[in-house]
Amino acid sequence: MIAQQLLNGLITGSVYALFALGFTLVFGTHKILNLAHGSVFMSGAFAAYFAVLNGLPLWFAMVLAMLCGGLVCYVIELAAFRPLRSRGQIEFAALIASIGANLMISSLAQRISNTKVLRFPFGTFPVQFYTVMGVRISLLQIVIVCVVAILLAGLLFYMYRTSFGRQVRAVSGNERAARLLGVSPNVVFFQTFFISGALAGMAGVLIGLSFNSIHFLMGEPYLLRAFVVVVLGGLGSITGAVVAGLLLGVIQTLTVAYLPTGLSDAIIFSLLFIILLVRPSGLFGSAITATAARRQ
Amino acid sequence: MSFAAYQPLLDFFLLSLGFAYSQQVVLRAGVFSIATPAFAALGGYCSAILVQRYGAPAIPSVLLALVIGGVAGFLISIPLARLRGVFQAIATLALVQIVVSLAYYLEPLTGGATGIHNIPKLVNTWHLLAVVAVVIWFMYVLSRSGVGRAFDVLRQDEMVGATLGVSIARYHALAFIISGALGGLFGGLQSLYVFTIEPEMFGFAFLTAVLTYIILGGPRSVLGPIVGTAVMVALPEISRPLAEHRQFVQGAILMAMIVFLPHGLVDGLEVAWRQRQARRLDKEDREKRRAHAVAGP
Numbered sequence: 001m002i003a004q005q006l007l008n009g010l011i012t013g014s015v016y017a018l019f020a021l022g023f024t025l026v027f028g029t030h031k032i033l034n035l036a037h038g039s040v041f042m043s044g045a046f047a048a049y050f051a052v053l054n055g056l057p058l059w060f061a062m063v064l065a066m067l068c069g070g071l072v073c074y075v076i077e078l079a080a081f082r083p084l085r086s087r088g089q090i091e092f093a094a095l096i097a098s099i100g101a102n103l104m105i106s107s108l109a110q111r112i113s114n115t116k117v118l119r120f121p122f123g124t125f126p127v128q129f130y131t132v133m134g135v136r137i138s139l140l141q142i143v144i145v146c147v148v149a150i151l152l153a154g155l156l157f158y159m160y161r162t163s164f165g166r167q168v169r170a171v172s173g174n175e176r177a178a179r180l181l182g183v184s185p186n187v188v189f190f191q192t193f194f195i196s197g198a199l200a201g202m203a204g205v206l207i208g209l210s211f212n213s214i215h216f217l218m219g220e221p222y223l224l225r226a227f228v229v230v231v232l233g234g235l236g237s238i239t240g241a242v243v244a245g246l247l248l249g250v251i252q253t254l255t256v257a258y259l260p261t262g263l264s265d266a267i268i269f270s271l272l273f274i275i276l277l278v279r280p281s282g283l284f285g286s287a288i289t290a291t292a293a294r295r296q
Numbered sequence: 297m298s299f300a301a302y303q304p305l306l307d308f309f310l311l312s313l314g315f316a317y318s319q320q321v322v323l324r325a326g327v328f329s330i331a332t333p334a335f336a337a338l339g340g341y342c343s344a345i346l347v348q349r350y351g352a353p354a355i356p357s358v359l360l361a362l363v364i365g366g367v368a369g370f371l372i373s374i375p376l377a378r379l380r381g382v383f384q385a386i387a388t389l390a391l392v393q394i395v396v397s398l399a400y401y402l403e404p405l406t407g408g409a410t411g412i413h414n415i416p417k418l419v420n421t422w423h424l425l426a427v428v429a430v431v432i433w434f435m436y437v438l439s440r441s442g443v444g445r446a447f448d449v450l451r452q453d454e455m456v457g458a459t460l461g462v463s464i465a466r467y468h469a470l471a472f473i474i475s476g477a478l479g480g481l482f483g484g485l486q487s488l489y490v491f492t493i494e495p496e497m498f499g500f501a502f503l504t505a506v507l508t509y510i511i512l513g514g515p516r517s518v519l520g521p522i523v524g525t526a527v528m529v530a531l532p533e534i535s536r537p538l539a540e541h542r543q544f545v546q547g548a549i550l551m552a553m554i555v556f557l558p559h560g561l562v563d564g565l566e567v568a569w570r571q572r573q574a575r576r577l578d579k580e581d582r583e584k585r586r587a588h589a590v591a592g593p
Contacts, residue, residue, distance in 0.1 A: 033382050083555045091382045092328055096511055096554045099504055103547030110543070220500060224393060227386055262408075265397035272390040276383060277375045 003135050005257050006250060011141045013249020014148040015210075017242045019203040019222050020229035021155065022073075022196030028236020029172040029192045031091065035098040036076050037200055037226065038219025039105035044069035044201025045208040045218065046109060049118050058124060062147075062205050069201020070194040076101045077193040109216035118214040125209055144206050151199060152242060158195070159238065168192055172236065228272045234282030244283060303421060307489065309529045310424040314482030315502075316509035316521035317435055318475045323515040324444075325471035326451035328381060331372060331388040332506050334395040335365040335479025336486070337498040341399065343484035344412045344493045354418035358484040365480015366473045373472035377465045392503065399495035411494025412487075419489040427485065431478065435518045438474075447471060448516065508546055511553050514560025523562050 023037050047068035051061035080097035084090045128139040159165035170178035171188045179185055207222070208214045229248050233240025248268070255264040275282065315332055322329040339361035346357035372391060376384055399406045406412065438444050446467050449457040454464055487493040505528070513524025528546070532539035557564040 031382075033385070080551055080555075087558075092385075093554045093558060095328075095382065095385060096507065097551050099507065100547040100550030100554070103504060103543050103550065105547075107541065107543035107547065224389075227389065231386060260401070262397065262401035262403075266394055266401055269390045269393040269397065273375075273387055273394065276379060276387045276390070280379065280383060 005253050007135055007137060007141075009250035009253030010246055011144055011249070012253060013246035014145055015203055015206050015245075016222070016225055016229055016248050017245025018148050018151065018199055018206070020226040020233075020241045020245050021152070021238065022199040023223075023226045024230045024233070024236055024238070024241045025155075025192055025199075026196045027230065029168055030081075030189070032081055032094045033091070033098070034073075034076070034196070035095060035223065036080075036102040036105060037073075037098075037196070038223035039102045039109070040069050040073045040076070040197045040219075041200040041204040041207075041222060042109055042214075042216060042219040043072045043105060044197075044204035045214045046112065046118075046204075047201065048205040048208065049120060049214050052120055052124055062202060065201040065205045066198040067201075069204065070196075070198035072105065073193045073197025073200065074190060076105075077189055082189075106216050106219070113214075113216055115216070119212050120209065120214075140210055144210065147202065147206065151202060155195065155199070156238065164191060225268070228268055230282075231272055231275055231280075232282055234284040237282065237284040240282055240284030305529065305533065307421055307424055309525060310421075310428045311482055311486050311489065312505070312509065312529060313428055313521060313525045314431060314478060314485070315506050316513070316525045317431055318478035318482065319506045320510050320513075320515055320521050321435075321447075321475045321478070322471050323510055324451060325447040325468055326454065327376075327468055327471055328385040329376070329388045329472065329475065330385055330503055330507065331369075331391050331472075332475065332479045333498040333502045334388070334392040335368060335476045336483035336502070337392075337395050337399060337495070338368055339365045339480030339483030340487040340493050340498075341406055341412075341483075342480070344415050344487040345405065347418065347488060348412055348415045354488055358419075358481065358488065361484025362477050362481040365483065366477035368480070369472040369474070369476020370469060372476070373469040376472070377468060389503075392498070396495050396498055399498075406495070409495065411492060411496075413492045415487055415491050415493065417489065417491060419485050424485065424489070427481070432518060432522075439516075439518055443467070443470065451515070504546070504550075508550055510560070511550055512560060514563030514566075516559070516563045517566065520560055520562040524560065527561075 019037075019041060022040075023034065026032055026034050026037075044065040048058075048061040048065040051064045052058060056064070076098065080101045081090070081094055084093045084097060087093070125140055125143075129136050130139070130142075131137075159168065167178070167183045168188050168191060170181070170183055171185060175185065178188075203222070204214075204218075207218070225248060229241055229244045232248065233242070233244030251271075252264055252268060255267050259267075315336060318332045318335060319330075322331075342361040342364050343354075343357040346352040346360065347354065372388070376387055379387055400409055402408075446457065446462045449460065449462055450464060450467055458464055508528055509521055509524040511524070512527060513522065514520030528549075531545065532542050538545055553560065559567055
């Protein structure tokens with residue numbers, strides 16, 4: 001039984017990781033906490049839903065969701081964060097602006113969906129189960145793990161093996177120095193926000209498929225969990241986000257299964273609070289993130 | 297009588313104003329805390345449980361709500377003194393989530409997801425008006441005192457404050473205590489006013505509403521929250537489209553304010569007026585000097 005719980009936890013966790021990757025990428029590179037990330041996630045799910053409804057194949061809907069998520073995220077950057085950037089200290093202002101963007105996008109989605117829960121038509125994804133060594137796993141779960149693994153590999157390749165990725169890392173290290181060396185900040189901003197949104201959009205489709213429910217507030221619980229993932233893994237750390245995402249998935253599944261209902265959230269957020277106090281750099285964060293978090 | 301039609305609106309405004317001050321105090325002192333919903337929930341459940349379960353009278357239960365909020369604020373300020381900036385926001389957001397999920401979990405005490413209903417209505421408009429008047433007076437005195445100036449210094453530059461001998465930890469703790477006490481007090485009043493309390497009332501919507509009041513009004517002046525809260529409460533009443541798209545309008549206001557008027561309406565206008573004044577004085581000064589130079593010694 002525990003093996004089954006662990007497996008379910010790891011699969012939930014892989015989606016948490018996918019969602020949190022984009023969140024941590026933007027925070028690590030630009031020190032912007034994008035609270036509209038949940039609505040980007042939701043807009044990806046909406047895009048896929050309408051694509052499937054119009055008879056497009058699911059794989060194409062997924063690509064469309066990633067494009068849509070990326071675009072929405074970039075529009076948020078243009079409208080909310082770019083005007084603030086010239087002002088210097090933007091931490092808090094960006095937080096407020098992204099809350100505003102979140103409200104606007106989710107109320108648009110509420111209008112589109114008439115506050116109803118949208119469901120993929122029956123048979124969008126074949127319901128199939130396999131039993132391997134006494135553990136049941138569905139085809140959807142296998143696909144989720146594969147998609148997350150492919151996207152993660154792509155992101156790592158992009159960040160550590162291409163010139164674009166080097167530019168992004170240069171900006172995250174020191175934006176002024178990178179600019180002096182000829183890195184165009186606007187190009188970097190476009191890339192990080194687009195990638196961040198695309199990952200969130202895909203996470204939206206995967207969650208929409210696995211619970212078969214898409215609604216305008218679906219991003220909120222995932223955003224709150226992304227905070228836990230990102231702080232636990234260390235802000236801005238890709239490896240950290242993946243490990244912490246998987247860990248959170250397992251913790252959540254186990255607490256839901258073996259503890260009284262309702263206590264799971266209290267435990268998860270207490271964990272977040274304690275990590276912030278004891279080790280603000282997280283599991284994989286560098287000393288730099290620790291000094292950024294702690295008061296001098 | 298036309299006043300009666302607007303009375304619920306006035307009551308809502310007064311309650312929201314209390315929460316707005318609770319949020320403003322911490323922002324004024326330069327703490328990025330968004331813990332007001334947590335304080336409000338603590339105070340609200342405190343007075344609701346005391347009055348509805350144990351038949352306690354209103355005044356002691358509301359006072360106890362105030363004390364619980366203040367103590368919670370003090371306790372939270374100790375660990376939060378180690379964090380800065382956005383990390384304080386994340387930590388206080390975690391606190392709100394912990395309080396809300398405990399409200400769901402502790403069902404025998406809080407009624408779980410359904411909450412507590414049939415709370416006797418012991419608070420009316422006059423009570424709210426009296427309490428709000430006291431709070432405004434208190435905030436005014438505070439802003440005129442050394443404490444208010446210390447808060448202003450800490451908000452603008454902690455380093456300068458520290459070198460001037462302003463204890464960061466102590467004043468941030470004070471800001472948290474006041475914020476917690478106000479949040480608890482108005483949470484307590486609210487549950488004795490609206491008959492019911494449930495965990496959902498203290499979610500993300502509450503948090504964004506309270507933040508909007510302050511971003512719109514301004515984090516510094518006493519008048520700021522009054523203007524911000526009044527505008528946000530009145531907007532849906534002014535026209536139907538504004539009411540239908542309330543969330544959208546709220547989001548647009550947040551974004552526009554933070555981009556174009558980051559100090560809020562009241563503080564922003566005050567700053568603009570002072571700058572104009574300074575420029576005029578500067579101009580007069582320069583003209584005087586030029587006249588002096590032309591006339592020769």
